[in-house]
Amino acid sequence: MKNLFSVATAMSLWLVMIASAQAAGGNVAAGQAKAAVCAGCHGADGNGGADPLWPKLAGQDAEYIAKQLGDFKSGARKDPIMAGMAAALSKTDMKNIGAYYESLKAKPGAARDAQLAKLGEKTYRGGNAKMGVSACMSCHGPTGHGIPPRFPKVSGQNAAYTNRQLLAFKTGSRTNDGDIMTRIAFRMSEQEIKAVSEYMAGLH
Ligand code: HEC
Ligand code: HEC
Known part of the structure:
Protein backbone atom coordinates (compact mmCIF):
# COMPACT_ATOMS: atom_id res chain seq x y z
CA MET A 1 0.00 0.00 0.00
CA LYS A 2 2.77 2.37 0.97
CA ASN A 3 4.60 1.49 -2.24
CA LEU A 4 1.54 2.10 -4.35
CA PHE A 5 1.12 5.45 -2.68
CA SER A 6 4.66 6.54 -3.44
CA VAL A 7 4.36 5.36 -7.03
CA ALA A 8 1.20 7.43 -7.40
CA THR A 9 2.89 10.43 -5.80
CA ALA A 10 5.91 10.07 -8.03
CA MET A 11 3.69 9.78 -11.09
CA SER A 12 1.69 12.88 -10.31
CA LEU A 13 4.89 14.81 -9.64
CA TRP A 14 6.21 13.57 -12.94
CA LEU A 15 3.06 14.73 -14.74
CA VAL A 16 3.34 18.16 -13.15
CA MET A 17 6.95 18.31 -14.29
CA ILE A 18 6.01 17.39 -17.87
CA ALA A 19 3.26 20.00 -17.87
CA SER A 20 5.61 22.72 -16.67
CA ALA A 21 8.34 21.68 -19.10
CA GLN A 22 5.83 22.10 -21.91
CA ALA A 23 4.79 25.48 -20.60
CA ALA A 24 8.41 26.60 -20.47
CA GLY A 25 9.38 25.09 -23.80
CA GLY A 26 6.29 25.86 -25.88
CA ASN A 27 3.64 23.62 -27.37
CA VAL A 28 4.56 22.17 -30.77
CA ALA A 29 0.98 21.40 -31.90
CA ALA A 30 -0.29 24.87 -30.97
CA GLY A 31 2.73 26.37 -32.74
CA GLN A 32 2.06 24.34 -35.87
CA ALA A 33 -1.53 25.63 -36.02
CA LYS A 34 -0.34 29.25 -35.72
CA ALA A 35 2.39 28.69 -38.31
CA ALA A 36 0.01 27.68 -41.12
CA VAL A 37 0.15 31.24 -42.52
CA CYS A 38 3.97 31.18 -42.44
CA ALA A 39 4.38 28.16 -44.72
CA GLY A 40 3.99 30.14 -47.94
CA CYS A 41 7.36 31.79 -47.34
CA HIS A 42 9.19 29.63 -44.80
CA GLY A 43 8.07 26.30 -46.28
CA ALA A 44 5.61 23.66 -45.07
CA ASP A 45 8.62 21.82 -43.59
CA GLY A 46 10.36 25.03 -42.44
CA ASN A 47 13.10 24.70 -45.05
CA GLY A 48 12.32 27.94 -46.87
CA GLY A 49 10.49 28.86 -50.04
CA ALA A 50 10.90 30.24 -53.54
CA ASP A 51 12.86 33.34 -52.53
CA PRO A 52 16.31 32.82 -50.93
CA LEU A 53 15.71 35.96 -48.86
CA TRP A 54 13.05 34.02 -46.93
CA PRO A 55 15.06 32.26 -44.21
CA LYS A 56 14.87 28.59 -43.33
CA LEU A 57 13.57 28.10 -39.79
CA ALA A 58 13.65 24.30 -39.43
CA GLY A 59 15.86 23.21 -36.53
CA GLN A 60 16.45 26.78 -35.36
CA ASP A 61 16.53 27.32 -31.60
CA ALA A 62 13.03 27.95 -30.21
CA GLU A 63 14.07 30.81 -27.95
CA TYR A 64 15.90 32.58 -30.75
CA ILE A 65 12.78 32.35 -32.95
CA ALA A 66 10.57 33.68 -30.15
CA LYS A 67 13.00 36.54 -29.55
CA GLN A 68 13.04 37.52 -33.22
CA LEU A 69 9.23 37.47 -33.40
CA GLY A 70 9.09 39.71 -30.32
CA ASP A 71 11.64 42.04 -31.90
CA PHE A 72 9.69 42.24 -35.18
CA LYS A 73 6.54 43.04 -33.21
CA SER A 74 8.18 45.75 -31.08
CA GLY A 75 10.11 47.17 -34.05
CA ALA A 76 13.51 46.37 -32.49
CA ARG A 77 14.14 44.39 -35.69
CA LYS A 78 12.72 46.07 -38.75
CA ASP A 79 11.13 44.25 -41.65
CA PRO A 80 7.88 45.36 -43.28
CA ILE A 81 6.65 41.82 -43.99
CA MET A 82 7.54 40.31 -40.64
CA ALA A 83 6.25 43.30 -38.65
CA GLY A 84 2.82 42.54 -40.08
CA MET A 85 3.14 38.81 -39.49
CA ALA A 86 4.22 39.21 -35.85
CA ALA A 87 1.73 41.95 -34.93
CA ALA A 88 -1.08 39.58 -33.94
CA LEU A 89 1.10 37.03 -32.11
CA SER A 90 1.11 36.82 -28.30
CA LYS A 91 4.21 35.87 -26.28
CA THR A 92 2.76 32.36 -25.88
CA ASP A 93 2.17 32.07 -29.65
CA MET A 94 5.81 33.06 -30.24
CA LYS A 95 7.06 30.39 -27.81
CA ASN A 96 4.84 27.76 -29.39
CA ILE A 97 5.89 28.71 -32.92
CA GLY A 98 9.52 28.55 -31.80
CA ALA A 99 9.01 25.05 -30.39
CA TYR A 100 7.32 23.97 -33.62
CA TYR A 101 10.09 25.16 -35.95
CA GLU A 102 12.80 23.81 -33.64
CA SER A 103 11.14 20.39 -33.91
CA LEU A 104 11.35 20.34 -37.73
CA LYS A 105 14.27 18.70 -39.45
CA ALA A 106 16.67 21.03 -41.27
CA LYS A 107 17.62 19.88 -44.76
CA PRO A 108 21.30 20.37 -45.51
CA GLY A 109 22.09 23.38 -47.69
CA ALA A 110 24.94 23.73 -50.16
CA ALA A 111 27.60 26.26 -51.11
CA ARG A 112 27.49 26.93 -54.85
CA ASP A 113 30.88 28.60 -55.25
C1 HEC B 1 5.50 36.87 -47.31
C2 HEC B 1 6.61 36.08 -46.79
C3 HEC B 1 6.67 35.76 -45.31
C4 HEC B 1 5.68 35.24 -44.50
C5 HEC B 1 4.26 34.86 -44.88
C6 HEC B 1 6.30 35.05 -43.19
N1 HEC B 1 7.61 35.43 -43.23
FE1 HEC B 1 8.94 35.28 -41.69
N2 HEC B 1 10.37 36.20 -42.82
C7 HEC B 1 10.19 36.65 -44.10
C8 HEC B 1 11.36 37.40 -44.52
C9 HEC B 1 11.56 38.08 -45.85
C10 HEC B 1 12.26 37.38 -43.42
C11 HEC B 1 13.64 38.03 -43.34
C12 HEC B 1 13.50 39.45 -42.80
C13 HEC B 1 14.83 40.17 -42.76
O1 HEC B 1 15.51 40.21 -43.79
O2 HEC B 1 15.20 40.64 -41.67
C14 HEC B 1 11.61 36.61 -42.38
C15 HEC B 1 12.18 36.32 -41.15
C16 HEC B 1 11.59 35.56 -40.17
C17 HEC B 1 12.23 35.17 -38.94
C18 HEC B 1 13.65 35.48 -38.50
C19 HEC B 1 14.56 34.31 -38.86
C20 HEC B 1 15.99 34.45 -38.42
O3 HEC B 1 16.76 33.53 -38.73
O4 HEC B 1 16.35 35.43 -37.76
C21 HEC B 1 11.32 34.44 -38.23
C22 HEC B 1 11.52 33.78 -36.89
C23 HEC B 1 10.11 34.38 -39.03
N3 HEC B 1 10.31 35.06 -40.21
C24 HEC B 1 8.95 33.73 -38.65
C25 HEC B 1 7.75 33.80 -39.35
C26 HEC B 1 6.49 33.33 -38.82
C27 HEC B 1 6.31 32.67 -37.48
C28 HEC B 1 5.54 33.60 -39.77
C29 HEC B 1 4.06 33.33 -39.71
C30 HEC B 1 3.35 33.83 -38.55
C31 HEC B 1 6.23 34.21 -40.90
N4 HEC B 1 7.56 34.34 -40.58
C32 HEC B 1 5.62 34.56 -42.08
C33 HEC B 1 9.09 36.40 -44.92
C34 HEC B 1 7.87 35.89 -44.48
C1 HEC C 1 30.46 36.65 -29.42
C2 HEC C 1 29.50 35.78 -30.07
C3 HEC C 1 29.32 35.85 -31.57
C4 HEC C 1 30.31 35.78 -32.54
C5 HEC C 1 31.81 35.70 -32.36
C6 HEC C 1 29.60 35.80 -33.81
N1 HEC C 1 28.25 35.87 -33.60
FE1 HEC C 1 26.81 35.89 -35.04
N2 HEC C 1 25.36 36.13 -33.63
C7 HEC C 1 25.58 36.21 -32.28
C8 HEC C 1 24.33 36.48 -31.61
C9 HEC C 1 24.12 36.70 -30.12
C10 HEC C 1 23.32 36.55 -32.62
C11 HEC C 1 21.80 36.77 -32.41
C12 HEC C 1 21.43 38.22 -32.47
C13 HEC C 1 19.95 38.43 -32.24
O1 HEC C 1 19.45 38.06 -31.19
O2 HEC C 1 19.30 38.93 -33.15
C14 HEC C 1 24.02 36.32 -33.88
C15 HEC C 1 23.38 36.31 -35.11
C16 HEC C 1 24.02 36.05 -36.31
C17 HEC C 1 23.36 35.98 -37.58
C18 HEC C 1 21.86 36.14 -37.85
C19 HEC C 1 21.21 34.80 -37.96
C20 HEC C 1 19.81 34.85 -38.49
O3 HEC C 1 19.21 33.78 -38.59
O4 HEC C 1 19.30 35.93 -38.84
C21 HEC C 1 24.32 35.71 -38.52
C22 HEC C 1 24.12 35.52 -40.00
C23 HEC C 1 25.58 35.63 -37.82
N3 HEC C 1 25.37 35.85 -36.47
C24 HEC C 1 26.80 35.37 -38.43
C25 HEC C 1 28.04 35.46 -37.80
C26 HEC C 1 29.31 35.44 -38.49
C27 HEC C 1 29.49 35.30 -39.97
C28 HEC C 1 30.27 35.57 -37.53
C29 HEC C 1 31.78 35.66 -37.73
C30 HEC C 1 32.29 36.68 -38.64
C31 HEC C 1 29.60 35.66 -36.26
N4 HEC C 1 28.24 35.59 -36.45
C32 HEC C 1 30.25 35.76 -35.03
C33 HEC C 1 26.80 36.04 -31.65
C34 HEC C 1 28.04 35.92 -32.26
Whole structure:
Protein backbone atom coordinates (compact mmCIF):
# COMPACT_ATOMS: atom_id res chain seq x y z
CA MET A 1 0.00 0.00 0.00
CA LYS A 2 2.77 2.37 0.97
CA ASN A 3 4.60 1.49 -2.24
CA LEU A 4 1.54 2.10 -4.35
CA PHE A 5 1.12 5.45 -2.68
CA SER A 6 4.66 6.54 -3.44
CA VAL A 7 4.36 5.36 -7.03
CA ALA A 8 1.20 7.43 -7.40
CA THR A 9 2.89 10.43 -5.80
CA ALA A 10 5.91 10.07 -8.03
CA MET A 11 3.69 9.78 -11.09
CA SER A 12 1.69 12.88 -10.31
CA LEU A 13 4.89 14.81 -9.64
CA TRP A 14 6.21 13.57 -12.94
CA LEU A 15 3.06 14.73 -14.74
CA VAL A 16 3.34 18.16 -13.15
CA MET A 17 6.95 18.31 -14.29
CA ILE A 18 6.01 17.39 -17.87
CA ALA A 19 3.26 20.00 -17.87
CA SER A 20 5.61 22.72 -16.67
CA ALA A 21 8.34 21.68 -19.10
CA GLN A 22 5.83 22.10 -21.91
CA ALA A 23 4.79 25.48 -20.60
CA ALA A 24 8.41 26.60 -20.47
CA GLY A 25 9.38 25.09 -23.80
CA GLY A 26 6.29 25.86 -25.88
CA ASN A 27 3.64 23.62 -27.37
CA VAL A 28 4.56 22.17 -30.77
CA ALA A 29 0.98 21.40 -31.90
CA ALA A 30 -0.29 24.87 -30.97
CA GLY A 31 2.73 26.37 -32.74
CA GLN A 32 2.06 24.34 -35.87
CA ALA A 33 -1.53 25.63 -36.02
CA LYS A 34 -0.34 29.25 -35.72
CA ALA A 35 2.39 28.69 -38.31
CA ALA A 36 0.01 27.68 -41.12
CA VAL A 37 0.15 31.24 -42.52
CA CYS A 38 3.97 31.18 -42.44
CA ALA A 39 4.38 28.16 -44.72
CA GLY A 40 3.99 30.14 -47.94
CA CYS A 41 7.36 31.79 -47.34
CA HIS A 42 9.19 29.63 -44.80
CA GLY A 43 8.07 26.30 -46.28
CA ALA A 44 5.61 23.66 -45.07
CA ASP A 45 8.62 21.82 -43.59
CA GLY A 46 10.36 25.03 -42.44
CA ASN A 47 13.10 24.70 -45.05
CA GLY A 48 12.32 27.94 -46.87
CA GLY A 49 10.49 28.86 -50.04
CA ALA A 50 10.90 30.24 -53.54
CA ASP A 51 12.86 33.34 -52.53
CA PRO A 52 16.31 32.82 -50.93
CA LEU A 53 15.71 35.96 -48.86
CA TRP A 54 13.05 34.02 -46.93
CA PRO A 55 15.06 32.26 -44.21
CA LYS A 56 14.87 28.59 -43.33
CA LEU A 57 13.57 28.10 -39.79
CA ALA A 58 13.65 24.30 -39.43
CA GLY A 59 15.86 23.21 -36.53
CA GLN A 60 16.45 26.78 -35.36
CA ASP A 61 16.53 27.32 -31.60
CA ALA A 62 13.03 27.95 -30.21
CA GLU A 63 14.07 30.81 -27.95
CA TYR A 64 15.90 32.58 -30.75
CA ILE A 65 12.78 32.35 -32.95
CA ALA A 66 10.57 33.68 -30.15
CA LYS A 67 13.00 36.54 -29.55
CA GLN A 68 13.04 37.52 -33.22
CA LEU A 69 9.23 37.47 -33.40
CA GLY A 70 9.09 39.71 -30.32
CA ASP A 71 11.64 42.04 -31.90
CA PHE A 72 9.69 42.24 -35.18
CA LYS A 73 6.54 43.04 -33.21
CA SER A 74 8.18 45.75 -31.08
CA GLY A 75 10.11 47.17 -34.05
CA ALA A 76 13.51 46.37 -32.49
CA ARG A 77 14.14 44.39 -35.69
CA LYS A 78 12.72 46.07 -38.75
CA ASP A 79 11.13 44.25 -41.65
CA PRO A 80 7.88 45.36 -43.28
CA ILE A 81 6.65 41.82 -43.99
CA MET A 82 7.54 40.31 -40.64
CA ALA A 83 6.25 43.30 -38.65
CA GLY A 84 2.82 42.54 -40.08
CA MET A 85 3.14 38.81 -39.49
CA ALA A 86 4.22 39.21 -35.85
CA ALA A 87 1.73 41.95 -34.93
CA ALA A 88 -1.08 39.58 -33.94
CA LEU A 89 1.10 37.03 -32.11
CA SER A 90 1.11 36.82 -28.30
CA LYS A 91 4.21 35.87 -26.28
CA THR A 92 2.76 32.36 -25.88
CA ASP A 93 2.17 32.07 -29.65
CA MET A 94 5.81 33.06 -30.24
CA LYS A 95 7.06 30.39 -27.81
CA ASN A 96 4.84 27.76 -29.39
CA ILE A 97 5.89 28.71 -32.92
CA GLY A 98 9.52 28.55 -31.80
CA ALA A 99 9.01 25.05 -30.39
CA TYR A 100 7.32 23.97 -33.62
CA TYR A 101 10.09 25.16 -35.95
CA GLU A 102 12.80 23.81 -33.64
CA SER A 103 11.14 20.39 -33.91
CA LEU A 104 11.35 20.34 -37.73
CA LYS A 105 14.27 18.70 -39.45
CA ALA A 106 16.67 21.03 -41.27
CA LYS A 107 17.62 19.88 -44.76
CA PRO A 108 21.30 20.37 -45.51
CA GLY A 109 22.09 23.38 -47.69
CA ALA A 110 24.94 23.73 -50.16
CA ALA A 111 27.60 26.26 -51.11
CA ARG A 112 27.49 26.93 -54.85
CA ASP A 113 30.88 28.60 -55.25
CA ALA A 114 33.60 26.39 -53.76
CA GLN A 115 36.36 28.98 -54.07
CA LEU A 116 34.35 31.68 -52.34
CA ALA A 117 33.33 29.21 -49.62
CA LYS A 118 36.99 28.36 -49.00
CA LEU A 119 37.73 32.02 -48.36
CA GLY A 120 34.73 32.20 -46.03
CA GLU A 121 35.88 29.15 -44.12
CA LYS A 122 38.96 31.09 -42.95
CA THR A 123 36.83 33.80 -41.37
CA TYR A 124 34.34 31.33 -39.93
CA ARG A 125 36.98 29.17 -38.29
CA GLY A 126 39.74 31.65 -37.53
CA GLY A 127 38.28 35.15 -37.69
CA ASN A 128 40.37 37.96 -39.05
CA ALA A 129 43.02 39.05 -36.55
CA LYS A 130 44.11 42.05 -38.59
CA MET A 131 40.60 43.47 -38.57
CA GLY A 132 39.78 42.26 -35.05
CA VAL A 133 36.96 40.01 -36.25
CA SER A 134 36.26 37.07 -33.90
CA ALA A 135 35.96 33.55 -35.26
CA CYS A 136 32.28 32.95 -35.95
CA MET A 137 32.75 29.40 -34.75
CA SER A 138 33.40 30.55 -31.18
CA CYS A 139 29.72 31.45 -30.78
CA HIS A 140 27.90 29.68 -33.60
CA GLY A 141 29.78 26.40 -33.12
CA PRO A 142 32.13 24.44 -35.40
CA THR A 143 29.20 23.05 -37.41
CA GLY A 144 27.10 26.21 -37.25
CA HIS A 145 24.43 24.66 -35.05
CA GLY A 146 24.71 27.51 -32.58
CA ILE A 147 24.78 27.44 -28.79
CA PRO A 148 21.20 27.72 -27.56
CA PRO A 149 19.64 29.88 -26.35
CA ARG A 150 22.04 32.77 -26.98
CA PHE A 151 23.67 31.97 -30.28
CA PRO A 152 21.50 30.96 -33.24
CA LYS A 153 22.01 28.17 -35.73
CA VAL A 154 23.53 29.56 -38.93
CA SER A 155 24.35 26.35 -40.83
CA GLY A 156 22.62 25.45 -44.09
CA GLN A 157 20.93 28.85 -44.33
CA ASN A 158 20.35 30.47 -47.75
CA ALA A 159 23.51 32.46 -48.56
CA ALA A 160 21.43 35.38 -49.86
CA TYR A 161 19.57 35.68 -46.54
CA THR A 162 22.76 35.44 -44.44
CA ASN A 163 24.50 37.96 -46.67
CA ARG A 164 21.58 40.37 -46.23
CA GLN A 165 21.61 40.02 -42.43
CA LEU A 166 25.35 40.60 -42.17
CA LEU A 167 25.08 43.71 -44.35
CA ALA A 168 22.18 44.88 -42.18
CA PHE A 169 24.32 44.42 -39.03
CA LYS A 170 27.23 46.18 -40.77
CA THR A 171 25.21 49.23 -41.79
CA GLY A 172 23.25 49.32 -38.53
CA SER A 173 19.86 48.61 -40.06
CA ARG A 174 19.58 45.48 -37.86
CA THR A 175 20.47 46.33 -34.26
CA ASN A 176 18.54 43.80 -32.14
CA ASP A 177 21.70 41.79 -31.38
CA GLY A 178 22.91 43.44 -28.16
CA ASP A 179 25.79 45.02 -30.12
CA ILE A 180 27.60 41.73 -30.75
CA MET A 181 26.99 41.21 -34.47
CA THR A 182 26.93 44.90 -35.38
CA ARG A 183 30.45 45.32 -34.00
CA ILE A 184 31.73 42.23 -35.80
CA ALA A 185 30.08 42.94 -39.17
CA PHE A 186 31.16 46.59 -39.05
CA ARG A 187 34.77 45.43 -39.40
CA MET A 188 34.13 43.01 -42.24
CA SER A 189 34.44 43.86 -45.92
CA GLU A 190 31.52 43.16 -48.24
CA GLN A 191 33.63 40.49 -49.94
CA GLU A 192 34.37 38.81 -46.60
CA ILE A 193 30.64 38.87 -45.79
CA LYS A 194 29.76 37.32 -49.12
CA ALA A 195 32.38 34.60 -48.67
CA VAL A 196 31.39 33.64 -45.12
CA SER A 197 27.70 33.55 -46.13
CA GLU A 198 28.56 31.14 -48.93
CA TYR A 199 30.55 28.95 -46.54
CA MET A 200 27.79 28.82 -43.92
CA ALA A 201 25.23 27.74 -46.53
CA GLY A 202 27.13 24.49 -46.92
CA LEU A 203 27.89 23.91 -43.24
CA HIS A 204 26.05 21.08 -41.52
C1 HEC B 1 5.50 36.87 -47.31
C2 HEC B 1 6.61 36.08 -46.79
C3 HEC B 1 6.67 35.76 -45.31
C4 HEC B 1 5.68 35.24 -44.50
C5 HEC B 1 4.26 34.86 -44.88
C6 HEC B 1 6.30 35.05 -43.19
N1 HEC B 1 7.61 35.43 -43.23
FE1 HEC B 1 8.94 35.28 -41.69
N2 HEC B 1 10.37 36.20 -42.82
C7 HEC B 1 10.19 36.65 -44.10
C8 HEC B 1 11.36 37.40 -44.52
C9 HEC B 1 11.56 38.08 -45.85
C10 HEC B 1 12.26 37.38 -43.42
C11 HEC B 1 13.64 38.03 -43.34
C12 HEC B 1 13.50 39.45 -42.80
C13 HEC B 1 14.83 40.17 -42.76
O1 HEC B 1 15.51 40.21 -43.79
O2 HEC B 1 15.20 40.64 -41.67
C14 HEC B 1 11.61 36.61 -42.38
C15 HEC B 1 12.18 36.32 -41.15
C16 HEC B 1 11.59 35.56 -40.17
C17 HEC B 1 12.23 35.17 -38.94
C18 HEC B 1 13.65 35.48 -38.50
C19 HEC B 1 14.56 34.31 -38.86
C20 HEC B 1 15.99 34.45 -38.42
O3 HEC B 1 16.76 33.53 -38.73
O4 HEC B 1 16.35 35.43 -37.76
C21 HEC B 1 11.32 34.44 -38.23
C22 HEC B 1 11.52 33.78 -36.89
C23 HEC B 1 10.11 34.38 -39.03
N3 HEC B 1 10.31 35.06 -40.21
C24 HEC B 1 8.95 33.73 -38.65
C25 HEC B 1 7.75 33.80 -39.35
C26 HEC B 1 6.49 33.33 -38.82
C27 HEC B 1 6.31 32.67 -37.48
C28 HEC B 1 5.54 33.60 -39.77
C29 HEC B 1 4.06 33.33 -39.71
C30 HEC B 1 3.35 33.83 -38.55
C31 HEC B 1 6.23 34.21 -40.90
N4 HEC B 1 7.56 34.34 -40.58
C32 HEC B 1 5.62 34.56 -42.08
C33 HEC B 1 9.09 36.40 -44.92
C34 HEC B 1 7.87 35.89 -44.48
C1 HEC C 1 30.46 36.65 -29.42
C2 HEC C 1 29.50 35.78 -30.07
C3 HEC C 1 29.32 35.85 -31.57
C4 HEC C 1 30.31 35.78 -32.54
C5 HEC C 1 31.81 35.70 -32.36
C6 HEC C 1 29.60 35.80 -33.81
N1 HEC C 1 28.25 35.87 -33.60
FE1 HEC C 1 26.81 35.89 -35.04
N2 HEC C 1 25.36 36.13 -33.63
C7 HEC C 1 25.58 36.21 -32.28
C8 HEC C 1 24.33 36.48 -31.61
C9 HEC C 1 24.12 36.70 -30.12
C10 HEC C 1 23.32 36.55 -32.62
C11 HEC C 1 21.80 36.77 -32.41
C12 HEC C 1 21.43 38.22 -32.47
C13 HEC C 1 19.95 38.43 -32.24
O1 HEC C 1 19.45 38.06 -31.19
O2 HEC C 1 19.30 38.93 -33.15
C14 HEC C 1 24.02 36.32 -33.88
C15 HEC C 1 23.38 36.31 -35.11
C16 HEC C 1 24.02 36.05 -36.31
C17 HEC C 1 23.36 35.98 -37.58
C18 HEC C 1 21.86 36.14 -37.85
C19 HEC C 1 21.21 34.80 -37.96
C20 HEC C 1 19.81 34.85 -38.49
O3 HEC C 1 19.21 33.78 -38.59
O4 HEC C 1 19.30 35.93 -38.84
C21 HEC C 1 24.32 35.71 -38.52
C22 HEC C 1 24.12 35.52 -40.00
C23 HEC C 1 25.58 35.63 -37.82
N3 HEC C 1 25.37 35.85 -36.47
C24 HEC C 1 26.80 35.37 -38.43
C25 HEC C 1 28.04 35.46 -37.80
C26 HEC C 1 29.31 35.44 -38.49
C27 HEC C 1 29.49 35.30 -39.97
C28 HEC C 1 30.27 35.57 -37.53
C29 HEC C 1 31.78 35.66 -37.73
C30 HEC C 1 32.29 36.68 -38.64
C31 HEC C 1 29.60 35.66 -36.26
N4 HEC C 1 28.24 35.59 -36.45
C32 HEC C 1 30.25 35.76 -35.03
C33 HEC C 1 26.80 36.04 -31.65
C34 HEC C 1 28.04 35.92 -32.26
